[in-house]
Amino acid sequence: MNIRGAKKILVRVRVNGEAREAEVEPRTLLVEFLREHLNLSGTHVGCDTSYCGACTVILNGRTVKSCTLFAPMADGGEITTVEGLAKDGKLHPIQEAFAECHGLQCGYCTPGILLSALQLLKKYPKPTDEQIRKGIAGNTCRCTGYQNIFKSIRMAAAEMEKR
Amino acid sequence: MYAAPFSYHRAASLQEAVKLLQGLGEEARVIAGGQSLIPLMKMRMARPAALIDINFIQGLSEIQTPKGELHFGALVRHADLEHSAAGVNVPLLHDCAAGIADVQVRNQGTIGGSLAEADPSGDWGTALLALDTTVVCFGPGGQRNVPLEEFIKDAYTTVLAHDEIVTGVHVKVPPKGSGGAHLAFKRSAPVYPTASASVQLTLEDRNVCKEARIVLGCVGLKAIRAKEAEAALRGKTLDEKNVRAAVEAARAAADPQNDMRGSADYKRVLVGTLVKRAIGIAARRARGEWVAAGHEYTGR
Numbered sequence: 312m313n314i315r316g317a318k319k320i321l322v323r324v325r326v327n328g329e330a331r332e333a334e335v336e337p338r339t340l341l342v343e344f345l346r347e348h349l350n351l352s353g354t355h356v357g358c359d360t361s362y363c364g365a366c367t368v369i370l371n372g373r374t375v376k377s378c379t380l381f382a383p384m385a386d387g388g389e390i391t392t393v394e395g396l397a398k399d400g401k402l403h404p405i406q407e408a409f410a411e412c413h414g415l416q417c418g419y420c421t422p423g424i425l426l427s428a429l430q431l432l433k434k435y436p437k438p439t440d441e442q443i444r445k446g447i448a449g450n451t452c453r454c455t456g457y458q459n460i461f462k463s464i465r466m467a468a469a470e471m472e473k474r
Numbered sequence: 475m476y477a478a479p480f481s482y483h484r485a486a487s488l489q490e491a492v493k494l495l496q497g498l499g500e501e502a503r504v505i506a507g508g509q510s511l512i513p514l515m516k517m518r519m520a521r522p523a524a525l526i527d528i529n530f531i532q533g534l535s536e537i538q539t540p541k542g543e544l545h546f547g548a549l550v551r552h553a554d555l556e557h558s559a560a561g562v563n564v565p566l567l568h569d570c571a572a573g574i575a576d577v578q579v580r581n582q583g584t585i586g587g588s589l590a591e592a593d594p595s596g597d598w599g600t601a602l603l604a605l606d607t608t609v610v611c612f613g614p615g616g617q618r619n620v621p622l623e624e625f626i627k628d629a630y631t632t633v634l635a636h637d638e639i640v641t642g643v644h645v646k647v648p649p650k651g652s653g654g655a656h657l658a659f660k661r662s663a664p665v666y667p668t669a670s671a672s673v674q675l676t677l678e679d680r681n682v683c684k685e686a687r688i689v690l691g692c693v694g695l696k697a698i699r700a701k702e703a704e705a706a707l708r709g710k711t712l713d714e715k716n717v718r719a720a721v722e723a724a725r726a727a728a729d730p731q732n733d734m735r736g737s738a739d740y741k742r743v744l745v746g747t748l749v750k751r752a753i754g755i756a757a758r759r760a761r762g763e764w765v766a767a768g769h770e771y772t773g774r
Contacts, residue, residue: 317481337482337525338515359475361513362664364578373553373581379512380582383482384505384529427577444774448663449576 320383326351327395335382341375342366344382345392353393353422357451364450367423368392374430376449393422396429404474405429405467414463416454424450428464437468477515481524488612488641491526495637496614498524504639505529506549509575509583510591534586534641544645548586548610556580564647565759565767566654566674570601573656573769576663586640589622592696594629595666600691601656603699604672606646613638629695651684652676653759655752658691658769659744661735667692667769668735671724671748675707677760683707688720688753692735693728693745700727703749712757717750724749 322339323332326349333348345351345368357365359378366378369391396403405428408414415421424447431438431446438446443464452460483498485491495502501523505511514520528534534549537558544560544567552574555561561568574580574588574597588598589609599622607622613635625632634640648654658670670691676684686707688700703723710716730741755767 317479320482336479338477338479340476359516361509361575361579364576364664367578374578375582376578379509379579381477381482381505381508381512381525383484384508384527386484430577446577448771448774449578 320386322382322386324385324388324390326390327392337381337383339382340378341368341370341380341382341385342377344385345377345390348382351392351394355419355422357420357423362451363420364423364427364447365420367426367450369426369430374427374449391426391429393425396425403429404470405432405463408467408470409460409463412463412466413459414455415452415460420450420452424452424460428467431464432468432471436472438464475516477512478518478521480515480522482527483524484527484530487531488528488639491528491531491639492612492614492637494524494526495639498526500636502526504590506587506590507551507583508587509579510587510593510596528639542647544647546585546643546645548584548640548642550585552580552583552585552588553577555585564605564645564654565765566601566604566656566672566756567645569656569768570597570672573597573658575665579664585643589625589643590632590634590640592626592628592630592632593666594695594697595692597656597658597667597670597691599626600670600689600697601672602643602645603689603697604654604656604674604687605648608644609640610642610644611638612641617641619644623699626696648674649676651678651760653756653761654687655755655759655765655767657748657752657755657767659748660769660771662771662773666735669693669728669730669741669745669748671745671752673749673752673756675712675753675756675760677712677757680761681712681757683710683712683716686720688724688749690724690728690745690749693730693741695729698727698729700724700749702727707753712753717753720753721746721750 319334355365357363361379503522534547538545555571609625654674658667660667672689674687690698703720706720725746730738
């Protein structure tokens with residue numbers, strides 16, 4: 312069948328508040344769309360098997376694993392990536408807390424964890440340890456042992472409450 | 475990883491989706507949340523020539539509560555159900571919805587897609603079999619309602635015709651005096667369970683089992699109704715001896731396979747333990763107690 316090698320699809324999204332678009336093969340994953348077509352390489356590919364969460368972005372207000380969505384499925388969507396966290400050269404309180412508490416070592420998983428933390432804190436501004444555990448269960452970190460990630464999220468929660 | 479190439483078609487309505495399925499032939503697949511299908515396509519275990527995206531169809535994401543029933547649109551995401559009143563009223567549904575994989579997967583994966591995919595390790599096929607569940611299917615001939623027992627035929631195989639789509643899932647609200655639980659054990663949050671058990675009980679006089687449903691997951695080519703285990707409880711007191719008999723019958727009904735999640739022997743022991751715990755929690759809930767339950771995994 313000649314529908315293989317399929318025709319390209321125009322995908323239009325708003326990323327970090329900015330309208331962006333590109334024509335891509337339908338099999339293009341959302342993470343590849345962001346990295347290769349929109350040159351936003353902050354979102355990382357870790358396991359590429361829906362496990363590790365390094366590719367986590369926020370799509371229409373909810374975190375998703377961008378390695379497990381085809382780009383056309385996100386058409387018309389509102390996306391936040393790690394590049395959208397800092398505003399006017401100033402780090403987001405979650406980023407500041409991760410820096411302060413050593414919530415990262417190699418940093419590879421961090422973009423995804425920051426976005427999972429953001430969604431968690433929107434839902435539970437004062438999260439319990441169990442809510443934090445459940446909230447970041449879809450994000451794997453092989454360096455920190457998670458203790459400092461917990462500290463960072465608790466600190467970010469306290470800081471965001473003050474503001 | 476790249477999936478094999480496919481053509482992409484976005485359906486604006488159910489009618490259009492069915493027409494596309496008819497026109498594109500047997501190599502076309504419907505995609506909803508994609509949380510099972512996309513990994514299979516990336517590993518090239520599935521190679522559909524065409525995908526029909528139903529995510530843009532309006533009106534499939536609602537949870538409705540007509541008298542005595544719960545109606546879930548096919549595009550209700552696991553997270554929608556996790557945070558809904560339906561999960562509060564029927565705790566077994568919350569156990570299942572809140573424990574599937576992780577936040578990101580629950581935000582995207584759908585209840586309709588989980589049933590249509592019929593993965594033997596999927597949670598909904600097990601949990602919903604413990605309740606009276608009907609799958610609403612739509613095709614060229616219109617709508618038909620199929621009981622869940624009949625809907626899933628085998629691993630990855632349903633009664634859906636090639637040009638039919640799941641549009642919703644209807645669940646009967648269990649009667650007063652009922653309680654249920656869906657328990658699963660998994661090695662870490664994002665993975666499928668090693669084994670799972672769903673139990674729904676109706677009690678009389680606090681400790682006599684009037685009605686029982688016991689379903690085993692991940693230990694067969696589809697979810698298994700352990701009918702002998704149910705019979706071991708029906709009409710009986712929920713005492714240690716009768717519960718032990720039900721657990722033994724459930725273990726005997728399991729048909730697990732050796733795989734990377736564990737040996738068949740291990741899974742048979744595990745599923746019995748889950749049944750035992752689920753009976754205990756279901757009974758406490760039937761008596762009106764609030765009990766937290768769901769998926770267990772390391773680091774939880």
